[in-house]
Amino acid sequence: MAELNYGLSELAQEIRGMVREFAESRVKPVRAELDETGHFPTEILRELGKMDLMGLYIPAEYGGTFEGDSMPNLIAVEELSRICIGVSVSFAANGLGADPILIGASEEQKKKYLPPLASGEKWAAYALTEPNAGSDAGSIRTTAVRKGDKYILNGTKQWITNGGEADIYTVFAVTDKNRGARGVSCFIVEKGMPGFKFGKKENKLGIRASATRELIFEDCEVPAANLIGREGTGFIWAMKTFDVSRPGIAAQAVGLAQGALDEAVLYAKVREQFGKPIIANQGLSWMLADMATKVETARALTYATVQSIDRGSKDYSKFSAMCKVYASDVAMQVTTDAVQVFGGYGYMKEYPVEKMMRDAKILQIYEGTNQIQRDIIGLALNKEYGAVAKK
Amino acid sequence: MHIVVCVKQVPNTTQVRINPETNTLVRDGVESIMNPFDENALEMALQLKEKHAGTKVTVLTMGPPQAAEVLKEAVGRGADAVVLLCDRAFAGSDTWATSYALSTAIGKLERPDLVLFGKQAIDGDTAQVGPGVADWLGIPCIAYARKIEIAGGKAAVERAYEDGYEKLEVALPCALTVLKEANVPRMASLRGKMAAKKLGIAPMTAEASGADPARLGLNASPTRVVKIFSPPPKTGGVKWQGEEPAVMAQRLADTLRERKLI
Numbered sequence: 001m002a003e004l005n006y007g008l009s010e011l012a013q014e015i016r017g018m019v020r021e022f023a024e025s026r027v028k029p030v031r032a033e034l035d036e037t038g039h040f041p042t043e044i045l046r047e048l049g050k051m052d053l054m055g056l057y058i059p060a061e062y063g064g065t066f067e068g069d070s071m072p073n074l075i076a077v078e079e080l081s082r083i084c085i086g087v088s089v090s091f092a093a094n095g096l097g098a099d100p101i102l103i104g105a106s107e108e109q110k111k112k113y114l115p116p117l118a119s120g121e122k123w124a125a126y127a128l129t130e131p132n133a134g135s136d137a138g139s140i141r142t143t144a145v146r147k148g149d150k151y152i153l154n155g156t157k158q159w160i161t162n163g164g165e166a167d168i169y170t171v172f173a174v175t176d177k178n179r180g181a182r183g184v185s186c187f188i189v190e191k192g193m194p195g196f197k198f199g200k201k202e203n204k205l206g207i208r209a210s211a212t213r214e215l216i217f218e219d220c221e222v223p224a225a226n227l228i229g230r231e232g233t234g235f236i237w238a239m240k241t242f243d244v245s246r247p248g249i250a251a252q253a254v255g256l257a258q259g260a261l262d263e264a265v266l267y268a269k270v271r272e273q274f275g276k277p278i279i280a281n282q283g284l285s286w287m288l289a290d291m292a293t294k295v296e297t298a299r300a301l302t303y304a305t306v307q308s309i310d311r312g313s314k315d316y317s318k319f320s321a322m323c324k325v326y327a328s329d330v331a332m333q334v335t336t337d338a339v340q341v342f343g344g345y346g347y348m349k350e351y352p353v354e355k356m357m358r359d360a361k362i363l364q365i366y367e368g369t370n371q372i373q374r375d376i377i378g379l380a381l382n383k384e385y386g387a388v389a390k391k
Numbered sequence: 392m393h394i395v396v397c398v399k400q401v402p403n404t405t406q407v408r409i410n411p412e413t414n415t416l417v418r419d420g421v422e423s424i425m426n427p428f429d430e431n432a433l434e435m436a437l438q439l440k441e442k443h444a445g446t447k448v449t450v451l452t453m454g455p456p457q458a459a460e461v462l463k464e465a466v467g468r469g470a471d472a473v474v475l476l477c478d479r480a481f482a483g484s485d486t487w488a489t490s491y492a493l494s495t496a497i498g499k500l501e502r503p504d505l506v507l508f509g510k511q512a513i514d515g516d517t518a519q520v521g522p523g524v525a526d527w528l529g530i531p532c533i534a535y536a537r538k539i540e541i542a543g544g545k546a547a548v549e550r551a552y553e554d555g556y557e558k559l560e561v562a563l564p565c566a567l568t569v570l571k572e573a574n575v576p577r578m579a580s581l582r583g584k585m586a587a588k589k590l591g592i593a594p595m596t597a598e599a600s601g602a603d604p605a606r607l608g609l610n611a612s613p614t615r616v617v618k619i620f621s622p623p624p625k626t627g628g629v630k631w632q633g634e635e636p637a638v639m640a641q642r643l644a645d646t647l648r649e650r651k652l653i
Binding site for chain 2: 014015018021022025026047051052053065
């Protein structure tokens with residue numbers, strides 16, 4: 001198949017081949033079952049760990065294979081997403097959970113917590129959202145009170161991806177309620193720490209293979225050594241994490257949309273009505289052409305954003321938001337169109353496209369709704385053009 | 392523990408055709424892969440390595456220089472050492488000569504505790520080489536193994552049949568031919584693939600293996616291939632569809648009776 005040359009490294013291309021083969025042979029045969037049962041893809045993640053694919057974003061000194069190129073990890077997410085984003089989010093959420101450690105943790109904390117994540121021996125999760133703090137993440141209510149060499153955490157986190165399955169959690173809690181977002185701190189909490197429990201597993205519209213649970217902290221004791229950075233820096237780690245993690249959601253969207261496009265084109269070539277394959281109808285082939293064009297533009301913007309971050313660009317928050325909002329809207333449109341191409345068959349669970357359409361919706365919601373992304377882009381525009389106007 | 396796994400590079404049979412005039416396999420443009428059953432043998436070895444610390448897995452193949460590719464695949468999955476038995480003198484060897492050649496190469500290695508093979512190769516389908524090598528080495532062989540446990544210098548092995556299985560205990564060293572149901576072969580790891588890319592594989596020649604030249608190659612092979620052919624595709628037949636099952640069943644029964652088949 002013709003592909004644009006994005007100047008990918010040899011490693012990134014190798015990863016594309018490895019993960020594509022893995023997803024086709026290991027994930028595709030079980031994706032419908034995982035969707036139906038909501039079983040967590042434990043075996044799949046274990047195998048990815050054995051293949052050294054859980055540490056693509058972690059530097060070599062902490063046991064991973066990252067050497068300044070974020071594309072291999074991004075492509076791993078994209079290729080898994082092509083087959084199942086319930087699996088790919090369970091994979092990618094490890095990176096999200098680890099990001100505050102990579103960005104803000106001390107050398108000692110990194111040496112302790114990153115190697116088992118890189119090997120895939122342990123899994124991570126990121127815990128910010130609460131029942132009353134979604135888009136308004138600064139209004140979280142979970143508290144952390146210093147007591148000797150410990151912090152005592154109290155509160156509930158909601159909809160935590162990999163909740164209950166992960167071993168290492170980066171948890172955001174208020175250490176100074178008088179300071180708003182500047183009173184938020186980030187802690188590394190391990191499964192099994194006293195007072196740390198899990199709530200029920202959520203029953204979801206899509207990404208059903210992924211585990212989404214409540215985290216409950218009841219006088220949970222966390223060593224003071226597990227505070228990331230200083231008190232009050234948590235919200236900075238939270239936002240910086242999103243700036244680097246949003247292209248990952250875009251990669252999920254690109255992969256998912258590509259998967260839906262693949263299914264739709266193949267079906268349109270074999271499905272015959274009125275004595276000819278339906279792809280021979282101009283109305284339908286133009287629809288497929290639009291789908292393909294959207295997928296490629298989403299991919300191009302996503303890759304360009306990540307490559308720009310890798311090249312040292314400082315001001316990338318706007319572009320991270322753009323690729324997330326654009327690619328996830330594309331994924332929603334393309335998966336919906338794929339169901340349309342399949343017609344009645346597309347609505348049936350025997351075919352994979354209805355799952356893809358259900359799965360796509362979350363991409364417009366999590367890691368900042370698409371409305372929040374547009375806010376970020378709008379704020380950036382206002383700021384950038386404002387500076388020009390003053391001159 | 393030292394485990395030797397013998398593997399074969401085979402054409403991907405899902406792509407193979409037979410030239411109707413020469414009755415030989417058309418291998419042009421056909422991808423070569425590790426024989427699927429050999430993947431199960433390698434996986435068994437790698438799982439034993441994970442269970443028993445200090446285990447070394449050596450993968451051996453006999454074939455042309457490009458057979459090095461399957462050895463690289465094996466390194467990618469976790470093999471510790473590889474041997475490519477490669478020499479024009481081996482060309483045309485049948486299962487007898489191949490078994491002999493492999494056994495001499497194994498004789499040059501650190502004495503193995505276990506020699507593993509796939510059940511059979513998907514190109515020749517003879518299932519003879521594993522037991523043949525065991526015979527040349529003078530060690531017991533259990534064919535069609537689906538499970539192994541090793542303790543105290545002995546192996547407890549399950550040998551599968553169509554309708555059940557046998558539990559056998561055998562002293563090491565021994566040879567096994569491994570079934571597909573034994574395991575799910577892992578895929579190569581990233582670090583393994585990188586190591587394999589850098590790996591230079593120096594072939595072991597017939598002379599280095601110490602094999603008797605008179606027992607190698609086409610001339611030393613007792614097998615003579617008379618003819619290979621594709622069975623003619625089935626044609627004709629009658630197809631009924633669309634009616635009530637009871638009507639269809641009645642029609643089927645009537646037809647079979649008419650033709651005196653029941």
